[in-house]
Amino acid sequence: MTSTLEATVIDTVVQPGDGALVEVPAGGRLRIVDLHGNQAVDTLLYDAHDIAHRYSAFDTVREQGAVFLTTGSRLLSNRLDELAVITDDTCGRHDTLGGACAQESNVVRYGEHTRHQHACRETFLRYGAPAGIGQRELGHNINFFMNVPVTPAGDLTFEDGLSAPGKHVELTATRDVLVLISNCPQLNNPCNGWNPTAVQLLGWWD
Template sequence: MTAATLPLVQSPLAPEDAVLSVTVDAGDGYVGLIPAGGSFRIVDLDGNQAADTLFYDAADIGNRYSAMDTIRAQGSAYLTAGSRLLSGDGDLLLTITADTCGRHDTVGGACAQESNVVRYGMHTRHQHACRETFLRYGARVGIGPRELTHNINFFMNVPLTPDGGLSFADGLSAPGKYVEVRAERDVLVLISNCPQLNNPCNGWNPTPIQVLGWWSA
């Protein structure tokens, strides 16, 4: 099933009713708590921007999002509305309840200074990367290098090749597209708004995203 044929699901939640509204600049990050039952939306403001995202059980950060368990349970390498995001312990952390983009990557990983060098050359060694953002914001809530794990690349287009490899392709999103999740338990969300300049995942021009939240204040 291609992204063009995936069912798009709108949210009934209105931005003006959100209790959380934060703009995350290109290359910056966000960390926060989504309480059980709360809804959390990531908006691709200008289109074609990858939002690298990690989720953790707030009561036990060792119980964190697992791409392998999520892919195995749903039988798909891509995420969209209806996808259940599982932890390494097999617990349900969140459910994607709305998606106006159609497909999100959970296998491409996050950029790091080291992987940039391997992929793109020594001239990228000191470019900012998602791993550094994860560590900077994660430190605020006790997430360090040992707690970094598989991340979701919301809005990012990573097609699987016929030989089982991956390719980083131009995005499928557009201005105002969003993805929304419902927390099935108290969850920590950690986001790096990807600064990658060496492949087309951000359209060669990283741009801001917005995060919105709906729950009891």
């Protein structure tokens, strides 16, 4: 799978509350490493040549016939095209139903005192802006390393992560994609183990 031409072209640490916009060419691999464990990494994907063509959580869930993402999951677009595939996963499963935190949804969930706490939507908008990604272009995201169990009774909860220090997930791009990442700053629930921490991005392509 590893081409002799492949070189490490990205090796960077994303601090909690920070983000990244990474262009991964078709065939390139992007690995996200949960350096300290239980860190939610909110992630959106876009066709690098057409941002209207973007990751769709509910199309991805429906077409794979299952809620959780793991190795083999095809990350589909709003036009049912494959943007990337999860090709390695040492965590086991990832959420794609829980969405991102926002200042406004923090108020709903935790009260008005959280209005000005930093949130993923801020990071998405900041890092998306240079590519033209604004409010309308923010669909429902993936939360790598986040544990959002759903039950046959139709309940949904946020629980402590299944992840641990050094666990990773790796995407292989099917086409040229932009990967928009927010390393979640949420302090009010266990999605980051109550203590947001840094993650590492590693990228390999020709």
